[in-house]
Amino acid sequence: xxxxxxxxxxxxxxxxxxxxxxCSYTVSGLRGLFWYRQDxxxxxxxxxTLYSAGEEKEKERLKATLTKKESFLHITAPKPEDSATYLCxxxxxxAQKLVFGQGTRLTINP
Amino acid sequence: xxxxxxxxxxxxxxxxxxxxxxCSPISGHRSVSWYQQxxxxxxxxxxxxxxxxxxxxxxxxxRFSGRQFSNSRSEMNVSTLELGDSALYLCASSxxxxxxxxxxxxxxxxxxx
Numbered sequence: 001x002x003x004x005x006x007x008x009x010x011x012x013x014x015x016x017x018x019x020x021x022x023c024s025y026t027v028s029g030l031r032g033l034f035w036y037r038q039d040x041x042x043x044x045x046x047x048x049t050l051y052s053a054g055e056e057k058e059k060e061r062l063k064a065t066l067t068k069k070e071s072f073l074h075i076t077a078p079k080p081e082d083s084a085t086y087l088c089x090x091x092x093x094x095a096q097k098l099v100f101g102q103g104t105r106l107t108i109n110p
Numbered sequence: 111x112x113x114x115x116x117x118x119x120x121x122x123x124x125x126x127x128x129x130x131x132x133c134s135p136i137s138g139h140r141s142v143s144w145y146q147q148x149x150x151x152x153x154x155x156x157x158x159x160x161x162x163x164x165x166x167x168x169x170x171x172x173r174f175s176g177r178q179f180s181n182s183r184s185e186m187n188v189s190t191l192e193l194g195d196s197a198l199y200l201c202a203s204s205x206x207x208x209x210x211x212x213x214x215x216x217x218x219x220x221x222x223x
Contacts, residue, residue, distance in 0.1 A: 031210070036214075042216055042217070043114075045214070046211050046212070049211055096141070096143075096158045096166040097166050098153075
């Protein structure tokens with residue numbers, strides 16, 4: 001069964017303290033891996049798409065990387081406004097749907 | 111471009127009733143997907159429509175149905191509501207291109223009492 005697991009479930013950091021979020025996946029065939037950010041009461045906001053192992057994407061303080069088994073979302077020198085739930089999702093070969101992980105709730109304290 | 115819009119934003123219904131939610135995709139996007147989000151199960155795929163045809167369906171009972179119109183707008187319907195149907199219902203649209211990035215609307219918060 002296709003499965004996406006994110007860790008940790010929750011992470012609390014001080015402003016400026018860099019860290020990484022993990023997304024591991026077990027799927028029959030990966031067509032793409034997506035990262036989203038979700039603020040309370042809002043829909044997920046698209047961040048990155050990664051297609052093949054070794055690929056990296058960057059946006060401001062965020063960098064996403066992909067291997068054959070997992071993806072990392074690295075956050076460098078975070079600010080309080082980076083506080084949100086970060087969701088990882090995979091697009092399966094032959095299926096027009098995203099399978100989501102449970103998310104990592106990130107809190108950045110000033 | 112305007113983003114994905116969903117109406118209504120909030121809804122309170124009684125068990126046994128039915129409900130219809132609406133989604134307008136980003137202009138030019140022909141694919142619309144629906145998801146249910148709950149604290150316990152996270153985001154779960156309901157179904158996806160492309161050019162008025164359902165291309166894929168998740169593991170939800172037949173009480174959940176949807177449709178897409180020729181202008182790509184989509185509706186989902188839930189009949190015979192149950193307490194467990196209380197959730198945030200999210201609509202996402204994408205172009206038919208290789209990227210398949212899905213852009214989400216703000217969601218409809220459904221509460222069943």
